[in-house]
Amino acid sequence: MGTSEPIRNKRDVKRISEYYISTKPNERNAMLIIMGLNTALRISDLLKLKWKDVWNPVLHRPVDRLILNEQKTGKFQNIPLNSKVREALKTYRKVLKEKHRGESGFLDELKNYYLFYGRTLEKPMSRSEAYRIVKSAAEKIGLSDNISCHSLRKTFGYFAWKKGIPPAVIMDIYNHSSYEITRRYLGIVQDDKDRVFLINKL
Numbered sequence: 001m002g003t004s005e006p007i008r009n010k011r012d013v014k015r016i017s018e019y020y021i022s023t024k025p026n027e028r029n030a031m032l033i034i035m036g037l038n039t040a041l042r043i044s045d046l047l048k049l050k051w052k053d054v055w056n057p058v059l060h061r062p063v064d065r066l067i068l069n070e071q072k073t074g075k076f077q078n079i080p081l082n083s084k085v086r087e088a089l090k091t092y093r094k095v096l097k098e099k100h101r102g103e104s105g106f107l108d109e110l111k112n113y114y115l116f117y118g119r120t121l122e123k124p125m126s127r128s129e130a131y132r133i134v135k136s137a138a139e140k141i142g143l144s145d146n147i148s149c150h151s152l153r154k155t156f157g158y159f160a161w162k163k164g165i166p167p168a169v170i171m172d173i174y175n176h177s178s179y180e181i182t183r184r185y186l187g188i189v190q191d192d193k194d195r196v197f198l199i200n201k202l
Contacts, residue, residue, distance in 0.1 A: 005146040006154035006186055012143060013037065013155060019137040027095040029133045032116050032125075034088045036134075036152030039079050040173055043131075043149040044071045047124045052111040054081070054089055062086040075175050158186045 007013050017037060020030035035046055045068060056063050066079040081089075093110075100106040113121035118129065130149050138147035157170050167179040176182045183189050 003146065004148040004150040004154065005144065006151055006158035007143065007147065008155075008158060008191075010159070012141065013159070015141045016134075016137050016143070019141060020133075023140070027092045028116060029137075031088050031092045032130060032133060033137065033152065035085060035115075036149065037155055038082055038085045039066065040153050040156035041077075041079075042070070042072060042153060043127060045077075047114075047116055047127065047130060049115040050111065051093075051113055051115055054115060055093065055111065057111060062089040070175070073175055154186055157182065158188070161186060161188060 017034055020026045054063055068077055114124040116125040118125045134149050160170050171179045171182045
């Protein structure tokens with residue numbers, strides 16, 4: 001298996017985001033992909049999230065910012081949640097509420113449950129299960145073999161770069177020590193070279 005690659009086509013990003021919404025409905029799986037694409041978090045950090053990290057029980061809505069320490073680096077992250085993530089959280093919570101309707105105290109306990117649960121709400125999904133979820137969606141929509149959970153994180157940075165976000169900002173989000181590392185991480189070096197050959201028509 002090769003190194004995981006970002007998803008470079010916006011249409012494919014939309015298709016994988018919606019696979020578990022329209023093609024094979026599963027709100028938990030859809031939330032995993034949407035959250036991965038929109039927060040640039042490693043899968044290890046996504047899987048440790050609980051509802052209390054993403055939902056404000058007083059205002060009855062998603063939090064504005066996700067605050068955590070990265071598991072791998074120990075570094076602090078303060079991530080504003082965009083409208084796509086917040087809407088997905090509302091839908092996901094509504095589905096869970098309906099599924100557990102009639103269970104006394106369910107919503108009170110939900111805050112302590114894992115966002116991406118495994119066999120039970122009290123236990124997190126395994127990394128291998130998360131991989132299968134992303135891999136299955138990628139295969140079904142015809143993406144390459146090099147798409148994995150890490151591709152979601154890379155896709156975030158790739159499209160930030162395409163939109164002209166300053167390199168230093170992308171590097172800081174990833175906690176990389178240099179932009180050269182970020183360029184290689186996202187496969188930007190080859191993209192830069194390809195663009196020269198494609199636009200330099202003599």
